[in-house]
Amino acid sequence: MEEQMAKIDLSNIAHTYNPLDPKPTYALNPFSMTWENGKRYAILGPSGCGKTTMLNIVSGLVRPSKGEILFDETPVTDLKTEDRNIAQVFQFPVIYNTMTVYDNLAFPLRCREFTKEKIEERVKAVSDTLNLSSFLNSPARKLTADQKQLISLGRGLVREDVAAVLMDEPLTVIDPDLKFRLRRNLKEINEQYKTTLVYVTHDQNEAMTFAENIIVMDQGEIVQVGLPKDLFEKPKTTFVGYFIGSPAMNIFHSTVSSDHEVKINDTTIKTNSNLGNLKDKNVKLGIRSEFIELAEKERSNTVKIKLTRVEDFGNFKLLTGKMGDLVIKSKVEREKPIPDGELNLYFPPEKCCVYSDEKLV
């Protein structure tokens, strides 16, 4: 069973929906990527950034304008969808209305001519995992939206031989409570069966809690691939900084003043980045509000701000302050006393990221 699953290689893939145009616009710019067998991936990005196109290319619904797809080193670019071992779950539940829940779950296996016993065994296993056992004989159209989505998921998971299960924001229609449980279920399924799962979402929390590897996309580009921790602490571009984390990363216009220092307004901030060849250039300094600390008094790497707002989120407080016309946000512990008016914030040098041309130095 496991040996049938595959490593998926996307090699120099690019796609445009108007290939005949003299100047085609690319929904996906050329990229290469490898999805290892049995891992969990999340593709994260705003709407229209090419996430769904990427999934459709892998499942064969869309033929890429350029590049090649390989399952275990075998090219499948020209293989039709029905001949690829891919399962795909869409954002909204797609069920076969005229069939019962059992027939819905059995459909992918019947299409592939599995034996009756095998089908029964698999449908039972999957319906147990997804809590659908008691509905097996009901008409699928009578179920609620989230149960229908479970059926869609189930149809993806029922085949043991799938190379990967691709999910396109599958939990949008599902209650938050059930969502959490389902994500954990999916993780368990992945750990138990070693099924490669690819999960598209625009919700960073979903991506962070679900995946081992996160692929951040923006405007048809893959901006960063990494562990949740990397994305949070060292965003490769300012876009990732904005997109990941809540609140978004603090990003300030600044000028490089020495090998390791930048100037914001008139305050010098020391960083761990090597800025030797960027002297006097305009750059951006990014720091997570989580890493900014309250300082007792002015010292090196502190900035003086005027406090404009304190929001209590229960588990932390979010301070919003102004330095000149720059807005700074900082998360502090709830218990910490907050002095009124002016206060000093400390920027730890190892947490400061410098961006030149929106890219991490």
Add this chain to the structure above:
Amino acid sequence: MSKLYTFLKYFFITFWTVFVVAPFLWAVSTSFKDFQSVNSKVTYIPWLDFEPTLEGWRVLIKSPAKGGVDIVEPYFNSIFVTCTASLISIVLGTLAAYALSRFTFKAGFVRNNDITFFFISQRIMPPIVLSIPFFIFLSTIGLLDSLLGLVVVYIVLLMPIAVWIMVDFFNRVPKELDETALIDGCNPYQAFYKVVLPNSIPGLIVAGMFCIIFGWIDFFFAFILTFTEVQLLPVKVVALNSSITPWWSLSASALVSVAPLIIVAFIVERYLSKGNLSGALK
């Protein structure tokens, strides 16, 4: 307010029911009358107002040699032509509609919508415009005054309806349904007949209903394209009329002409009220 609303609601429903049902009852009553009961004074209730007779009904099955107007053969002709043409229109129309809904066609400036409009435009033209071309066409291929010729013409008339209804229906069936079927391992043909088609039964029923209705009630082409060999029911019913209007047999023939449509309406209504149209994707 709500009481008034309820009252008005029931009032209009009752009014409409009477409006629709009364002519039928009138026709039923008239079909059992003779010349005397129709022409002397207004009569309503059999046995009380007038003596019922089956003469109006008998005329319909009596052969012309015995003074009747035998509508049995035209009746079956109509059933044959309507059903055959509807069936072929639905099959071809559904396939055309699926293609128009799912694939992108380009031929010069012609796109999917233009093709769909081309189908519908066949119905925009007044039938009289089509009558001469059809006449010449059928006489050229030797199908004038034949059932097969009528079937061909009716397919031309009915397929646009089927295409139009089914394009709209397929457009509302999400393409993810087809895609899911492909992912689940169907080839495109299996995806169509195993998944999309069973989901489209309500649309097929509606399209079938319209085809049957329009096919059944057509008088114009049946009148122009047939003479002596073949006659369809609407033409024969009109031919019943003579210098003395036979209200009784006209009423009887009207009732038997409407009967199949009433049966169709009941079948369709029962099917559609199951709610199969909704909940396809929510």
